[in-house]
Amino acid sequence: RAPPTVLPVQRELGGAGSRAMGRLVALSLLGIALALLGERLLALRNRLKASRVVESVDLPNCHLIKGIEAGADDIDILPNGLAFFSVGLKCPGLHSFSPDKPGGILMMDLKEENPRALELRISRGFNLASFNPHGISTFIDRDDTVYLFVVNHPEFKNTVEIFKFEEEENSLLHLKTIKHELLPSVNDIIAVGPAHFYATNDHYFSDPFLKYLETYLNLHWANVVYYSPDEVKVVVEGFDAANGINISPDKKYIYVADILAHEIHVLEKHPNMNLTQLKVLKLDTLVDNLSIDPSSGDIFVGCHPNGQKLFVYDPNNPPSSEVLRIQNILSEKPTVTTVYANNGSVLQGSSVASVYDRKLLIGTLYHRALYCEL
Numbered sequence: 001r002a003p004p005t006v007l008p009v010q011r012e013l014g015g016a017g018s019r020a021m022g023r024l025v026a027l028s029l030l031g032i033a034l035a036l037l038g039e040r041l042l043a044l045r046n047r048l049k050a051s052r053v054v055e056s057v058d059l060p061n062c063h064l065i066k067g068i069e070a071g072a073d074d075i076d077i078l079p080n081g082l083a084f085f086s087v088g089l090k091c092p093g094l095h096s097f098s099p100d101k102p103g104g105i106l107m108m109d110l111k112e113e114n115p116r117a118l119e120l121r122i123s124r125g126f127n128l129a130s131f132n133p134h135g136i137s138t139f140i141d142r143d144d145t146v147y148l149f150v151v152n153h154p155e156f157k158n159t160v161e162i163f164k165f166e167e168e169e170n171s172l173l174h175l176k177t178i179k180h181e182l183l184p185s186v187n188d189i190i191a192v193g194p195a196h197f198y199a200t201n202d203h204y205f206s207d208p209f210l211k212y213l214e215t216y217l218n219l220h221w222a223n224v225v226y227y228s229p230d231e232v233k234v235v236v237e238g239f240d241a242a243n244g245i246n247i248s249p250d251k252k253y254i255y256v257a258d259i260l261a262h263e264i265h266v267l268e269k270h271p272n273m274n275l276t277q278l279k280v281l282k283l284d285t286l287v288d289n290l291s292i293d294p295s296s297g298d299i300f301v302g303c304h305p306n307g308q309k310l311f312v313y314d315p316n317n318p319p320s321s322e323v324l325r326i327q328n329i330l331s332e333k334p335t336v337t338t339v340y341a342n343n344g345s346v347l348q349g350s351s352v353a354s355v356y357d358r359k360l361l362i363g364t365l366y367h368r369a370l371y372c373e374l
Contacts, residue, residue, distance in 0.1 A: 047218070048307035053320075062372040062373075065368070066117065072351075074133075074351070075354040078140070081109060083361060084106070085361075088101060088102065105172060106118060125174065135150075135188030135199075135200075145194070147165070158206060180232055184206040187202040199224070200222070202259070236267060236277065241259045250297075253269060253278070254269050265280050288302045300323060301323065302351045320344045321340070323338070323339040323350060325337045349364045350364050359373055
C-alpha cells in the first residue's frame with residue numbers, strides 16, 4: 001500500500017507542471033504579440049518611407065506666396081485662371097503653424113502679372129470659427145454657375161460644404177452641408193455635378209484611436225464613395241489610405257492616390273457612376289493630391305518623400321517636398337518626371353501641385369505655398 005504522503009506530492013507536482021505550462025503558453029503568446037507588433041512597426045516605417053532622403057530639383061522662377069503661412073493643402077484652378085486654395089487645415093496629431101486660427105479659402109487670379117492671394121468672404125450663417133477645409137473641387141454648371149465643394153472638419157468631424165462662387169463680389173455663398181454615414185473620414189473630393197461628387201475616405205473609422213489602429217494594422221479598409229441627392233454608395237474599396245482624387249479631361253476615368261501604398265489607381269467610370277479598376281501605377285513616394293493639366297491630361301502630384309518627418313515634426317529636420325508629373329498614365333509605360341524637390345529648406349510637406357498656362361502652384365499640408373513660372 002502506498003504511503004499516504006504520495007498522493008498530495010503527486011498533486012503538488014501536477015500543479016507545478018500546469019503552472020509552468022501556463023507560463024510557457026503566456027510567454028509564447030507575448031513573444032508572438034511582440035513579434036507581430038515589431039513586424040507592423042517595420043511595415044509602417046516602410047509605408048512612411050521613413051529613411052528616404054530627397055535630392056533637390058529646383059525651378060528657376062519661384063517665390064513663396066504672401067499670405068499663406070499655415071498650409072494650402074489643396075488647390076483647384078478654373079479654366080479662366082482663377083485658383084482656389086484650401087488653407088489652414090488642422091488634424092489631430094498633425095503640426096500646425098497657426099493652431100488657433102480657423103481655415104479659409106483663398107483665391108488668386110493667374111492671369112494677372114503679379115497675382116496675389118486674397119481671402120474670399122463667406123456668406124453669413126456659415127460657421128467660420130470652426131471652418132477646417134481639406135480637399136476642394138470646382139464644378140461649372142451649364143449656366144456657367146461655379147460651385148466650390150469643400151471637405152470640412154469642424155471640430156474634427158466630417159462634412160462636405162457646397163458653395164456658389166460669386167466672382168464680382170469675391171465671395172462664396174454657402175448652399176448646403178452634407179453629412180453621411182458613408183463619409184466617416186473624408187479626405188478629398190471631385191465634383192461631377194451641382195450636388196454630385198466622388199469622395200475618398202482615408203480611413204474606415206472616424207474615431208482617432210481606431211484610425212490609428214487601422215493604419216498600424218494595415219487593414220486596407222479605406223474607400224471611395226459616390227454621392228448624389230438620390231443615391232450614396234461605396235464604389236471602390238480596399239485602399240490603404242485613399243487620398244487625392246481627380247477626373248480625366250474626357251471624364252471617362254477617375255484617378256485615386258493611395259498615399260501609404262505609394263500608388264495611383266486608374267478607374268473607369270460607368271454610366272451608373274460605379275468604378276472599375278483598370279490599372280495601378282506604383283511610385284516611390286507618398287502620393288497626396290492629384291491635379292490634371294487640362295491641355296495635356298498630364299497628372300501633377302504633390303508628394304511626401306518621407307512621411308515620418310511629416311507626422312513627427314522637427315524644425316531642425318523638416319519634411320521635404322516633391323512634385324511629380326505623370327504623362328500618358330493609360331499607356332503601357334507612363335513617363336514619371338520629378339518637376340520639383342526640396343529638402344524642406346524652402347517648402348515643407350508638399351501636398352498638391354496645380355498648373356495653368358506655364359504657371360505652377362505648389363501647396364503644402366501645413367507650411368507655405370510656392371508660385372513658379374515654368
